[in-house]
């Protein structure tokens with residue numbers, strides 16, 4: 001079985017600071033990590049491989065430094081890593097990203113066999129769009145299973161897969177055919193620590209690095225900024241609220257002081273709360 | 281979505297960002313809102329979108345249409361009728377028993393068919409599990425732009441949709457255009473936009489289109505559906521009062537103090553992200569960028585620092601009250617009322633004080 005996992009190297013956005021004057025991102029020293037949801041996807045793929053045999057390929061599109069994330073994925077136990085890197089890819093929005101990734105997946109298919117399942121995380125923590133998975137599925141004509149919490153069955157003979165998919169009001173149990181694309185939810189599984197042997201192998205492994213041309217891109221105008229229908233016009237910091245909080249100075253009776261202040265601000269709340277309250 | 285790379289976009293790329301709409305797109309008119317149904321229930325994000333959709337349509341002086349896709353019968357009819365009450369000028373509908381459950385394959389077919397037949401200029405969907413699944417597929421099929429999780433939508437002087445969304449984990453906002461492709465697509469998370477006022481309106485024009493599929497055409501099957509038990513999952517996004525706790529509470533034991541106050545107030549309880557990561561609270565209680573957006577009348581945050589990722593989830597609250605030991609905590613920058621206090625000490629006495637204040641006895645006092 002061939003399992004392919006798309007990962008993305010993202011800035012650890014919890015550590016991003018915005019320059020107070022210029023409103024630009026201060027990136028210096030901001031560490032990068034593998035998008036956390038992609039790790040759940042990787043873990044799901046590795047578990048299937050452990051159970052059914054086969055290989056796991058990890059694929060990323062990014063700057064040359066994204067190699068670090070691929071090597072990390074190899075230490076977790078992935079078998080092969082492909083880095084799609086080219087200045088033509090710069091500035092890609094989701095549509096252009098899915099074009100590049102789908103192209104690379106076709107090349108991977110012709111070289112190493114078509115993947116039975118393509119995995120992605122449910123979304124990235126920098127873009128947050130949750131669109132890349134569905135976009136790749138559409139471009140490759142794969143059945144699509146998003147927000148998957150659990151793969152409950154896989155039948156390689158019948159070529160079917162059953163999953164639990166989170167929806168707004170519950171969990172759908174879906175069955176579809178392979179090949180398919182799965183986007184994984186958080187906290188579905190414990191992420192493994194790589195074995196020592198994998199760490200040694202990863203350190204020595206060659207990472208395949210493909211330019212747009214090597215990946216088989218036939219229409220460069222669909223890549224990067226040029227291939228992106230969306231255009232970022234303006235970037236700005238969220239407006240600061242005009243006034244700071246009115247501070248309640250804690251006195252003997254801070255709770256009463258706070259409650260009085262709340263009802264002074266919003267008199268109607270007292271009646272509404274009295275109606276809501278279960279405290280009697 | 282564009283992120284890092286464009287922000288320092290070169291002048292040449294900026295020059296390319298001019299509106300050069302090709303002739304075939306000039307016939308695209310009207311604003312559409314996808315009305316999301318799950319098991320016969322309309323998701324309220326759809327009505328929230330109708331509010332902003334109406335504003336956009338009025339500015340553009342075009343019609344606002346609701347798109348109803350679902351099972352044939354009463355529920356879809358009712359969804360259409362409701363759409364008129366929330367401001368739709370007309371409804372496009374694909375109703376078929378194959379659309380009973382959401383499945384990507386059949387829903388893409390229905391929505392792309394409608395778009396290709398009736399050509400909307402703007403198409404809005406909720407950023408729900410259904411909406412995001414569908415929007416990504418449809419935008420790729422139509423090869424158009426899609427801006428996810430917008431917090432503000434407007435049309436600018438030349439009639440383009442200006443879609444504003446958080447970027448870099450919420451630390452910045454960016455405004456995104458889809459200048460040269462149609463429709464311009466955007467998703468908006470539940471509770472970011474207010475629900476417009478509902479008015480009784482006579483039913484208007486409904487344009488229907490057949491789905492044109494049989495069950496065998498759809499590979500994906502729904503084996504079963506396990507609804508969340510009402511009690512188990514929170515109604516956080518729609519609660520009028522929310523009490524939340526953060527890492528400042530120190531332990532999962534102490535989180536009970538939050539639940540107790542919430543109980544006394546008849547409120548829902550929520551938390552910041554680290555508490556979910558530590559396993560103190562389940563993920564459906566997380567408030568913020570990667571959790572829920574809330575719009576309560578009263579939000580009480582205890583031991584929460586007020587990181588930007590948390591803030592974006594609570595900005596719509598009417599009154600934000602913060603309890604934090606640190607006078608310089610960022611939460612005091614955007615809360616309305618603040619108190620510098622140990623939450624572990626204050627929460628129990630606050631709970632008791634509220635209980636006393638809101639008891640029937642004192643209610644008589646209010647009424648009298």
Ligand SMILES: Cc1cc2nc3c(=O)[nH]c(=O)nc-3n(C[C@H](O)[C@H](O)[C@H](O)COP(=O)(O)OP(=O)(O)OC[C@H]3O[C@@H](n4cnc5c(N)ncnc54)[C@H](O)[C@@H]3O)c2cc1C
Nearest residue numbers: 014526527528552553568569570571583585590605606623
């Ligand atoms: C991509 C991304 C997405 C994220 N999404 C979310 C999200 O959706 N929601 C979210 O909440 N966070 C999110 N975060 C995390 C966010 O950046 C913060 O780390 C988090 O909100 C901090 O939680 P906290 O305020 O509870 O903890 P801390 O930052 O540790 O703050 C604890 C606060 O409690 C105060 N305190 C300590 N002791 C007491 C006491 N006894 N009484 C009262 N106050 C006390 C401290 O002064 C401090 O202000 C996200 C981060 C990233 C990178």
